[in-house]
Amino acid sequence: MTDSAHIWRQVSELVAGAREQVTLVAPFIKKEVLAATLAIVPGAVESITCVTRWIPEEIAAGVSDPEIIELAAEDERLHIALCPRLHAKLYLADNLCLLGSANLTGKATGLAPYSNIEILVEVPADHAEVSRALTDIQMQAIQASPHMAELARKQADLLKAEPEHSPRQEWYPVTRRPEAVYGYYCGRAQYSRSVEAAILRDLAFLGVPPGLPEPEFSAWIEARLHAIPLLKPLANGGTLTNVELQTALQQSTGMTDELARRATETIAAWLRKFGRFYTDVGTWEIRPGQELT
Secondary structure, three states: OOOOHHHHHHHHHHHHOOOOEEEEEOOOEOHHHHHHHHHHOOOOOOEEEEEEOOOHHHHHOOOOOHHHHHHHHHOOOEEEEEOOOOOOOEEEEOOEEEEEOOOEOHHHHOOOOOOOOOOEEEEEOOOHHHHHHHHHHHHHOEEOOHHHHHHHHHHHHHHHHOHHHOOOOOOOOOOOOHHHHHHHHOOOOOOOHHHHHHHHHHHHHHOOOOOOOHHHHHHHHHHHHHOOHHHHHHHOOOOEEHHHHHHHHHHHHOOOHHHHHHHHHHHHHHHHHHOOEEEEOOOOEEEEOOOOO
8 A cells, every 4th residue: 555545445435335336437447446446336236337448559658457347247236337438536425425636556555665745535425516517527428348348458559569559650541441330330330351450550540449339430430531741732622633642642751753652642541531631533633622533
């Protein structure tokens, strides 16, 4: 135990006194800390809700574990939901609530060495701001699944193995079939190993959180496409020929003619799928508007 162990004592005493339900809300949750928390919850409690977020870059950094999904298989009371925009930290047991800065991790609770300086304050569970936050979470959260956990872990492992694929770096799509990406993302489709590897690489680089509905997923990718510096003319309402894009790729990345040509074709395909841009098939000019035939 470290000097911050009082955070763990606060959480422990809160959940140990629960009679009906427990709600754990934190962006970062480590499996061993959640398991220790569940072990304290009285058996009479029928419902345990856990709300968190699984951002691949954060998982790669080691601050969050998608493997907590395994605990839900072991304890049928536990229900895990994901809220990608989550930043609040709330711990509720019946009509009591702890509100503050601490995530459900070893460093935040004082269960790990060199722990953080954290604070949790007890407030009534029906406090107006607590109710507001829980309402927002309920509207935005989605139920987590083993597929989401597996996909988040795969993306995180790729980011750790290949640091150059950080979401903070400039991204160019590599998947030649952008129409296949969402089906793989939500677990509706399986592909060959090479196609899966390309899709996973794009998802990891994009930093897409799991569980987004298709409109939000497409909007996320569209925003990243528009952020590619070489595509600024399109974002400003102009056009871009395949020759211009291919030349720009060669100059900025050092690609060979063949690699730049394939990258240009791939980018054009992604723009047609996600970016509301179209290709004039006669001149390979990418432009906003209806597709020219």
